[in-house]
Amino acid sequence: MNFAGEFRVQAVLAALQSGIVIAGSLLTATILKARGYPETFSVLPLKLSFVRNWGFLLILLPLVWALATIWLERRQPDWFSKRWTVGTGVLLAAWLGWFLFTAMARAGSSLIQVIE
DSSP states (O other), rough: OOOOHHTTTHHHHHHHHHHHHHHHHHHHHHHHOOOOTTGGGGGGHHHHHHHEEEEEEGGHHHHHHHHHHHHHHHTTTTTTHHHHHHHHHHHHHHHHHHHHHHHHHHHHTOOOOOOO
């Protein structure tokens, strides 16, 4: 099997995870900007500050996941199979979606307590 076909699962799931990160970070920042919150770190809760200012760093998670699963499939084929790759990829996508959705929900709510 060629390299592109062999690791198609990683490519598809990493693209999905990356899309979730990009969309979630941009939407959270847009919501916060539309609501008039400042861009400084000290006035927002930690989660919202991180997603707004450094959320793009979450793009490293799909990269690390893809490299780790490729390495594990090649080095440990007796216990790490495509089933584990799909399972961990879906779990990571679900966690990223939950993390960024809750950040968006908190950014859009009126319950943000500005730290003074």
